[in-house]
Each structure stands twice: as structure tokens, then as C-alpha cells.
Amino acid sequence: MGQDSVVARLGRWLALDHTPTSVLFSGPPMVGKTTLALIYTRALMCMNRPKGALLECCGECFPCKALLAGPFSDFTFVLPRTKQITVQIVSEEYDDFSVALRHPVHSRKRVIMIDNAHTLNEQTGNMMLKLFEEAPDATVFILVTDHPYDVLPTIRSRCEEIRLCEEPALFLSEKLIESGTDPDCAKRASRFAQGKWVLARILADDKKLLEGVESLTSAFFEILGDYGDKAGFVSVFVEVSNTLSEHLEKREKEVIAWTLPDAKALGLKKKKELERWEVSQTRLNEIARSAQKTTLDWLREALVHEGCNTPVSEASAFARSNILEITALIDRAETWLMQNVNEDYLFYALASSLGRMR
Ligand SMILES: [Zn+2]
Structure with a gap:
């Protein structure tokens, strides 16, 4: 799916206020999955989202500002550092995700984001499935992975999947120009970006x-x-x-x-x-x-x-x-x-x- 249609789909969920409990962002490395997942998170959490906006947020409210500095009470971010996310890790470092059951304090939604979600092992996966069922509507789980086929099937089937792929060089070049890169540099960088936004950004910078x-x-x-x-x-x-x-x-x-x-x-x-x-x-x-x-x-x-x-x-x-x-x-x-x-x-x-x- 192209980036534009993905953004439109996420924007539609937000506009209808019909956002899924669990979303899986998947796709090859360096295409910008985590970046897009964070933009969506911010739009989900924002207290004064502009009307008619796709994924924009106000930038002024508490969650908008807090997210720039990192995780906070309403936003949990798991960056696995081991081959597997075990129940022990979730228990010791994230208090069994017990926050998932509580209503957010400062934000419209509480978000629990798990990067490299394919590293969730079976036991942790079962624990997550239970949370998907029991968590209040205001809790959203966002999973990100380069390896969607290695994500537990039970988890994957319970998530709405947002699949990103490599983008045409022309699209990356336009995006670079929009963000202030000069046209010559944007064209050269996107030629070598292999369709990956992160690589295009690195080369342009x-x-x-x-x-x-x-x-x-x-x-x-x-x-x-x-x-x-x-x-x-x-x-x-x-x-x-x-x-x-x-x-x-x-x-x-x-x-x-x-x-x-x-x-x-x-x-x-x-x-x-x-x-x-x-x-x-x-x-x-x-x-x-x-x-x-x-x-x-x-x-x-x-x-x-x-x-x-x-x-x-x-x-x-x-x-x-x-x-x-x-x-x-x-x-x-x-x-x-x-x-x-x-x-x-x-x-x-x-x-x-x-x-x-x-
Ligand atoms: Zn806001």
C-alpha cells in the first residue's frame, strides 16, 4: 500500500473516531514505520486535534508536548533489547502492562507501543491477547515490525495491519523537497534511497x-x-x-x-x-x-x-x-x-x- 493511502486510512479511523484497539505497522526496514506509528500515536493522544485533519495534532496540549520528550504516564514504549520479550521482562520493567487497564490521565487515548513485535514470545503473546480483550476503549496497542510473518499468528490476526512498502524515487524526492531539501540534492538522494524514506533522509542530510x-x-x-x-x-x-x-x-x-x-x-x-x-x-x-x-x-x-x-x-x-x-x-x-x-x-x-x- 502506498504511503498516501495508508495515511488516508489512518486519518479515516481518526475522523470517524473508530480507531482499532490493536494496530500492526509492518514493512521492510527503513521505510519509516516507527515514524508513522508515532505520528498516528500523537494524533490519537492529542486533546485538541484540528477538525478535518488527517494525522495532524495541535502541538500545544500536554500529550503533544510530552511525546516529544519520550514516554510518559499515558504512553508506554517497548524497545526490545533481547531476542525475545518474555513475561519476566514485561513483569519487571513494565509492571505487566497493568496501565493498559487504566484510563489515560492527560490524553484522549492511552497508547502502548511495542517495537520489534515479532520478538513477543508465546506466553507474552497470550498475555497481550488477554489485555486486548480486557483493556478499556481508551487503550490502544500499537505494534511495529520488519518481520510480520514472525509475529505470533494469534496476535497478528487480532490487529489491523498497516503495511508500508518502498516508495518510488519520485515520491521520496517530492517529500524531501517539501521538507526543505534543494531539488538537485533531493533527486540524487532519492535515486539511491532504494525506496526507503529513512535512507533518503540520511543521504539528503x-x-x-x-x-x-x-x-x-x-x-x-x-x-x-x-x-x-x-x-x-x-x-x-x-x-x-x-x-x-x-x-x-x-x-x-x-x-x-x-x-x-x-x-x-x-x-x-x-x-x-x-x-x-x-x-x-x-x-x-x-x-x-x-x-x-x-x-x-x-x-x-x-x-x-x-x-x-x-x-x-x-x-x-x-x-x-x-x-x-x-x-x-x-x-x-x-x-x-x-x-x-x-x-x-x-x-x-x-x-x-x-x-x-x-
Ligand atoms: Zn495536542
Whole structure:
């Protein structure tokens, strides 16, 4: 479903004051699910929502202001830091979600939002189902996930699903321009955004990274033409994926910092746990892998883009005839990456194999 129709659907629920008890926001990573879920939350909680507005809120009332600073009494935000959300975690850190049964104090609705909802295990899922039944109308559960098929079927079937997908580059470009990015930068950033709003935003905000991605694709075609500098290609590749990884890490840390006021209210123990999670090496490795995967996707996309358009150079004309073999090489590199092979070796091997494609 396109972002416009999704927004219209959410807006219709609000306008009719017929909002579902439980909503699941699903879709690929970096398309802006959590952002949209938060915008919807704010519209749900706002005390003076402008009439006829889609997802707007007044921006002045208590919940509107409080939400900017993070979770508060009427808004619970769960950011799982373990492989599973267990009953023990919900009991120790969220008091069994007992707030779900109470009417909101400052807001029109009480919202309990769970990110990475696919990590709810069966026991916690059963507990949630009971809450869906017992909670008053003023309580809304919002679940967010990249893996809708891993969400417990019992939970998923009880939720209205809002499915987001990648957006056309033109749409992302217009959205960037609307938010103040200059048209040239918006066009270039959205070309490499892979349909993902979060990626478009990162590229538009960091011109150096955007230029890096552009030089990476040039270096890629030079290698394919067998006149490129392989070491140079690898160093641009590593620099681009490291910079992207830093951005993704920063975004994640911002979310954690945003949840901290709540942690302070709940005591030092949770705050300490959050801080420990923040520096978890496993999570940092996951982020780095995802940045490397996105960088490989840039190569693949550049190839397809060139292959489908008028060839601009001898290299790309040549690349067109080998497009399947080259994408297969990139696919293989991605598989190896997931198997934790030595990255430096892998990228040199990729550059050498690409150079031999002539
Ligand atoms: Zn408001």
C-alpha cells in the first residue's frame, strides 16, 4: 500500500473516531514505520486535534508536548533489547502492562507501543491477547515490525495491519523537497534511497555520503571496464558503508535516549540496562552488516539502472552483456557477508572478480 493511502486510512479511523484497539505497522526496514506509528500515536493522544485533519495534532496540549520528550504516564514504549520479550521482562520493567487497564490521565487515548513485535514470545503473546480483550476503549496497542510473518499468528490476526512498502524515487524526492531539501540534492538522494524514506533522509542530510555513493558507483563501472583501481574501489566501499553504519547507529542511539526519561522514572536498573544495550557489540555488528548489505545493493542497483538506460560509457555497455553474472557475484558476496567471512578479503575478492568479467 502506498504511503498516501495508508495515511488516508489512518486519518479515516481518526475522523470517524473508530480507531482499532490493536494496530500492526509492518514493512521492510527503513521505510519509516516507527515514524508513522508515532505520528498516528500523537494524533490519537492529542486533546485538541484540528477538525478535518488527517494525522495532524495541535502541538500545544500536554500529550503533544510530552511525546516529544519520550514516554510518559499515558504512553508506554517497548524497545526490545533481547531476542525475545518474555513475561519476566514485561513483569519487571513494565509492571505487566497493568496501565493498559487504566484510563489515560492527560490524553484522549492511552497508547502502548511495542517495537520489534515479532520478538513477543508465546506466553507474552497470550498475555497481550488477554489485555486486548480486557483493556478499556481508551487503550490502544500499537505494534511495529520488519518481520510480520514472525509475529505470533494469534496476535497478528487480532490487529489491523498497516503495511508500508518502498516508495518510488519520485515520491521520496517530492517529500524531501517539501521538507526543505534543494531539488538537485533531493533527486540524487532519492535515486539511491532504494525506496526507503529513512535512507533518503540520511543521504539528503549528509552530502559527503551522497557524493561517496556516487563515486562508489563510478569506481564500480571503472572496475567493470577493467581500467579501475581495485584498492581505490575497496576503500570507497568501506568508507561509504562505515559512514552509513555510523548514521544507523546514531539513529538507534537517539531512540534509546528518547526512551530514557521513562527509564529514569522506572528506576536506575532499567537505565543501566538500556545503557548496556546501547553499546552491545552484537547489535553494532548487526548494524554494520546491514550497512554493508545496503552498499552492495547500491552496486546492484547502479548496474540495473545502467543496464536499463542508454549506456553512458564503454564500461556500462560492456556491463549490460554480463549483467546476470555480475549480479550473481554481488549476491554471493552478500551471502558470504552473512556468514561472517573476513570483510577486507571479501571486498578485494569481489573487486578482482568484477575486474575479470570483461
Ligand atoms: Zn495536542
